[in-house]
Amino acid sequence: MADGIFLALAVLTIGSAIAALEMRSLIYGSIALMGSLGGVAGFFFLLDAPFVALFQLAVYVGSIAVLILFTVMLVRRELIFRKVEDKRRRMAGIGLLLVFMVAVGAVVVSSGIHDMSTDSPPVDYRDIGADFLIYYWPALVVMALILSGAVTGALVLARREDGPD
């Protein structure tokens, strides 16, 4: 069951990633990118990390993909791109990709990852939260400062220049 879902998710993720690069229409490309990011969220679900998966859906599919979509819609593609593709470039690209994939695969196979199995239960997000508050609190404070700085910056940007009359 899990193997089947894994295969389907792998096909979805890699297929829509390829489609996102290869589609002629930029809109369809960004929809395919959404599919790819959603597939990654599915992997997180399979890995018993629903917390990360739901944030992947909310942030990447829900916000970042929208940002890309919005930018793409306001841009006229034919004005900025010139088609430079020819057969040799295409073959070179495919060859480079194959070499890279084979290299990564060789590294993975020769490492100890491929026969690693564990029966330990998945890490609860509550434990991660507790660790953050107790042991890693400086990192949490730094993150909080960055985030509140970002929100304050957003508030400053949203302020009207002319002011209330």
Add this chain to the structure above:
Amino acid sequence: MSVIAPNFRLSGFIRSILDNVFWIIVLVTLAGIPAIQIVLFYIEMPVIDGELLTPFLALTWLADPSRVLPIVKALMATDLFRIAVFPGFGLAALLAAGTIFVERKMLAKLQLRVGPFYCGKFEGILQLAGDGLKLISKEIIIPAKADKPIFWLAPVAFVGTAAAFVSLIPVAPGGWVVADVELGILAVFAVIGFFPIITILSAWSANSKFPFIGGIRALHQMISFEIPLILSLLGVVMLAGTLNLTGIVESQDSFPWIVFLPVGAVVFFICILAELERIPFDLPEAESEIVAGWLTEFSGMMYGLVQLGTYLKLYAFAAIFTVMFLAGWHGPMIVPPFPAEIITDGIQLGPVTATIPGLPLFDQEMLNGTIWFIIKTVAVIFFILLPRGVFPRIRIDMLLSLGWYKLIGLSFINIFIALGLLYAGVLGPGGMI
């Protein structure tokens, strides 16, 4: 009064119905029942109570009144029932349909108009059915240069996303929820994030300027109000100590969170209005400026689907408000307990005593919870509808400044109130109350 069918005669109508009934009976007896029996002959039937379940026995059981209630009960325990009927789509669609009618009638009364009046004998009560028939029978027109796949897909995806949202809502105690996700409120945020995508895609795919302007407005509005919406719920999550929606409702058994977090409730309510594109935030479909906004090019049942999705979304947001701030299904017990002597002795009608197995169909807690949940949700829906009769539309710069500048600040104040209550030891896990 206009007449749809000038040659209509009631006797002819009744005769045609009787004709249909006659032919149905003839066809079922001659072809239907034999076909069922033949098919059942080849299916291996289970043995129940030491008896082989023959087709005859199965039909007898189905027709046996003493077995109807257990069968209904078994049906109610299935996932399909939950998805399609009770806590899921059926209840939501029923409430959505009621909302559409009440909205039109109530707005009319607020503005001293009559509203729907002619459809049906009483106060236009059949107006909704008439509108539905019209939408179904209307031609679907697609703009010539539209991007057809996305344009077709957008209304379906909209309804699907709204239904996914509805499925996360716990309605009654005892697990009456379609999907009891452990991280329920995060799942809500993830589902809400899909609405802007569908809106902007459908607006772009229509290849027309009014939908595109409306779609961009909708995108701005939804994205900027998602942030205070999420922040305003964090206070409740902190105090309840869980992300599960059922857990959040159970944490409010003595008081609803709106008592302690009124700021968060107000912020969340305003964000609901903006996310639902309701007046005074209906800039995406500003009918006096950009025709109908991102809905302009939809026609026929595609428009009907988008409307259905919009009202499902309205119900879902109102229900989330009820769950987060108004204590969900909690309320005084108003449903009388099921009389025990009916279960033990049966119903006595003169000389006849009827014992009905399978009673009671619903337990008291669940009925009471459902009634309170629906009362509260309907009240919230009423308050969502009310501004439409009162307020004018606001400008987009006022909208964005409200969202980014005021509501985010207020929701941070709400978070600090919640943190104060938590660290003072008043509320929350391990608190005094």
